[in-house]
């Protein structure tokens with residue numbers, strides 16, 4: 059029996075219209091779909107009813123399946139000869155642990171393909187009217203994790219993030235907002251630097267809060283946003299009031 063390849067597929071940031079054509083085709087042809095918590099119901103509804111669905115979703119501090127077990131599950135399913143789609147929120151290779159899964163497949167000699175998806179930074183930026191780069195405002199962008207293993211203090215190269223020409227995008231950062239604000243300001247970032255939080259970006263539930271680095275935490279305490287939420291810090295955030303085109307309800311301008 060030939061071994062079908064495992065497809066590690068990015069489902070994008072939540073809006074089903076942002077699935078790639080390849081992702082849609084693979085989902086529709088899958089025999090088994092192993093999926094995360096961030097994959098929304100509208101996308102799960104595209105899975106054929108004949109296919110097996112395995113939820114391995116993760117929430118911070120509440121992992122329903124250990125990553126090592128997910129890695130080995132993919133190996134096991136591939137060895138059963140199934141067409142396996144591993145469906146992950148956003149892009150599999152950006153804070154998605156898709157590379158760990160791919161490494162395990164490689165170690166076990168299982169062929170695989172990576173199908174990129176629209177990562178949250180691109181999706182939230184586009185739908186909140188925040189270009190991640192803009193001539194004269196940002197020459198680069200940096201994706202940073204705002205979460206660390208267990209309950210350890212977030213350790214980052216804060217001084218390396220003080221360049222005002224670089225937009226900073228923090229994933230998984232809601233719980234560590236105070237640490238991020240404090241360390242960025244200590245490293246020299248202007249507290250008046252525009253900052254935004256975008257929750258459930260690209261979906262009907264999208265909400266954003268526009269503030270500054272210094273005031274974002276307070277604004278979010280007044281108007282809490284649900285996860286998933288992305289934090290964007292940089293001069294480009296100032297363009298949001300002009301460029302926001304998606305019909306979300308205006309929440310704040312702190």
Ligand SMILES: C[S@@+](CC[C@H](N)C(=O)[O-])C[C@H]1O[C@@H](n2cnc3c(N)ncnc32)[C@H](O)[C@@H]1O
Nearest residue numbers: 071148149154177178229230258259286287288
């Ligand atoms: C484990 S990471 C997965 C990132 C994913 N692989 C990607 O490329 O977007 C989960 C984090 O992504 C961000 N995120 C994912 N989808 C989002 C969305 N629709 N709106 C806002 N943030 C989102 C949040 O910061 C969330 O905590």
